Amino acid sequence: MNGFWVNFFFILLSLTAILSALYVVLTNNLVRAAFALFFTLFSVAGLYAILSADFIAVVQVMIYVGGILVLIIFGILLTRTVFDMSLYDKKMSKFWAGVIVVIMALIFLKVIFGTDWLVRSGTTIQPVTARLGNIFLSRYLLPFEVASVLLLVAIVGALFIARREVKKR
């Protein structure tokens, strides 16, 4: 792909991601927010693909779009009480939220324009999946194993919360 198309898709996908993410936070309807999240997650997967992170892009589609989003929508559909409710917290001050957003935006602008970004020179792009697998089983062996403990802890915790309690006595 030449430079023009890379830029074109980058801008297209970024705009979709940002606008749909904005819709997710600003809409008052939970179902619409969930569906808008679809576009955010999908365009982020596209951004990964442009960055030649093919494995991450596939995982993003499989887990976030295919798994988590479906779970969220199922969660909404199965929970009638959250269907028609206002998502806004009346106590939250819009003024202070705005102040914090402006400060954060200034910091990020400073970061974006004040940094000489490391630009990767024009090396040929190669698939990363095999290399990722190698790294997971060599250099990042320990985090890889520890992550499985994390999943086990999550399962134990989720089971404890979700389990129906049998009344004794």
Add this chain to the structure above:
Amino acid sequence: MKLDINYFVILPQIVLTFFFLLQLVVDAYSRSTGRKSYVGYLALVGYALLAAIPVVVWGVTDTGFNGMVLFDKFAQFMDFLFGIVGILIVLIAPRYLDDVGRDRGEFYILLTASLLGMSIMVSTTNLILFLIALEIMSLAVYVMAGFEKEKGRSVEAAFKYFIMGGVASAVFLFGVALVYAGTGSVDASLIAKKVAGCKVLPVVLGGLTLVLAGFFFKIAAVPFHMWTPDSYEGAPTPATAFMAVGVKAAAFAGLMRILIVSVKPYPLVIEAILWTVAFLTMLIGNFMAVIQDNLKRLLAYSSIAHAGYMLLGLLAYKNGGLSAVLFYLLVYAFADIGAFAVLIALGKDGEPVEYIDQIKGKASIHPLLGAAMIIFLFSLAGVPPTAGFFGKLFLFKSAISAGYIWLAVLGILTSVVSLYYYLRVLVYMYMYEPSDVVPARQSVSVGIGLAVMSFFVLYLGTVPAKFIDIAIDALKKLV
């Protein structure tokens, strides 16, 4: 790449993982046979081993997994502390869980998992491994906070902690991504090599600021403290004690290691942030504690205030501030868990102590508990001859010699304020007529725990030199 597997450096983690899995299996079996679960005893053995390993191998240091895990004196000191904290929590938890009808093995299983995460956190400079460990710790503690899942406030506590903790982790991760973009590394020691010598890039500073914000959430520093009172109030009291001591100690140790290893000396922005946060945390923590009538909220604000004091030590790292923090963490662990343990010991069946009215005149019914409460609260306030006095003395001394005079002055002044709200609790315990004279049920394990904690608060207060030497020794390589 060479596989650099070194089982010695992950010995504490192996022990904890083993006990975590063993507890799971034993709990499942004892439930299917309908017998009382004994995972609490297993937990005691595991944590005793965790505390014993550093004592045995003290000073034998090594690194492994391509420099990802550092089993140095600092990690060993913290592992020892975590073992002690774990034991104390196991001693005080059964009584409370029994009182509220929720004596379940999962509490100890999750406690083990959480300690496992904490012990990994303090022995790595790799931010990826650190984040996974942080998540292990946090996930387990979220569930512990919501352990009384039929009680609305406990669920609220877990929920708030979970949402806020999730945001904090996301902020932390975003910071790590920025640091990676600026330095090409996620290991704090390699970041240091990139940062040293040249000007610190804005992207690295921005990233570190976000990483700091993530840490501030975990140690409950102002302005990231909003979740603390609600979560501490709603969570079961032993879980609250663990959040206030264990989680805070682990987050502080991680913050110390990562900050000191990656940016030393601090860039101006980092120093300014630390200064401001320490200032606000000491001020707001102490003044908000004054108006609390709920004892768990009071201790929550007091724990915020203590985080502020410890940030002083982080600022004054050149003048022994970090070893002062380590000593303070040790002292604070005994005194704070002790205060929560007294609340647990005063509780009745189905009616745990929470409000200050509930402890009116209890000292006349339970003189020993009253005496213990005096020791713990005096230590938290920093009154000699308790250990808290020396904890604060070392912190303020290092802050003054590092030139943070105003912060030290504020620390001393707010300590005087803190004396007011701690004494108020004691006034309620001693100066009022008890509303009912039925004594609370006695519990052997809480009694043992209280005796151990009172002893150490007094012991560390009379001979602090030995322990401060160990704390200085633990940090020699790091600073």
